[in-house]
Amino acid sequence: xxxxxxxxxxxxxxxxxxxxxxxxxxxxxxxxxxxxxxxxxxxxxxxxxxxxxxxxxxxxxxxxxxxxxxxxxxxxxxxxxxxxxxx
Amino acid sequence: xxxxxxxxxxxxxxxxxxxxxxxxxxxxxxxxxxxxxxxxxxxxxxxxxxxxxxxxxxxxxxxxxxxxxxxxxxxxxxxxxxxxxxxxxxxxxxxxxxxxxxxxxxxxxxxxxxxxxxxxxxxxxxxxxxxxxxxxxxxxxxx
Numbered sequence: 001x002x003x004x005x006x007x008x009x010x011x012x013x014x015x016x017x018x019x020x021x022x023x024x025x026x027x028x029x030x031x032x033x034x035x036x037x038x039x040x041x042x043x044x045x046x047x048x049x050x051x052x053x054x055x056x057x058x059x060x061x062x063x064x065x066x067x068x069x070x071x072x073x074x075x076x077x078x079x080x081x082x083x084x085x086x087x
Numbered sequence: 088x089x090x091x092x093x094x095x096x097x098x099x100x101x102x103x104x105x106x107x108x109x110x111x112x113x114x115x116x117x118x119x120x121x122x123x124x125x126x127x128x129x130x131x132x133x134x135x136x137x138x139x140x141x142x143x144x145x146x147x148x149x150x151x152x153x154x155x156x157x158x159x160x161x162x163x164x165x166x167x168x169x170x171x172x173x174x175x176x177x178x179x180x181x182x183x184x185x186x187x188x189x190x191x192x193x194x195x196x197x198x199x200x201x202x203x204x205x206x207x208x209x210x211x212x213x214x215x216x217x218x219x220x221x222x223x224x225x226x227x228x229x230x
Contacts, residue, residue: 049168053194063196 033075089162172217
């Protein structure tokens, strides 16, 4: 299932924010492109899987495990989603 | 023990097994956990609260989920990632439980199974319902 192909980046960011808030159970969590695992205490390898699984479901795409493992911050995550939506 | 690979398991795949709850299982569980609550250890205490006998530890019933994943679904390559359960009905010593897991979702990126769980007693009554996330550990091939 593939969703909106031309979703603007800020809309992707909004959806990613919702996912982060659900996964980390924090309704007030603010994320930016620069946010990384050092900024969110519970963002470890376990919750990284939760994030990616939730994003695959939300955006109807499958990521490459190697790409997923090299993501360094939220911005790279959003860029990966945007590339997937375009492709 | 089953030795399923991730690709051999489809959504809808179901595995089940039976387990008889014995008095010595209660003793072992108490020894391991230190849970000396009288509801599980005192017939009179349990009877005064409307139960027909000592109530089996809910977490003992839930412990069969370890067997479900580690021996049956997927078996050898199992790594349990999460478990959520609800306890619907009391279990008693001598009950014969049927533990069943059915794959409801798969995530190919992480080789992750979502498994819906049902445990019923010998009367067919639902005693536990839940969901597990189980990763299938595969040895990566050299590139």
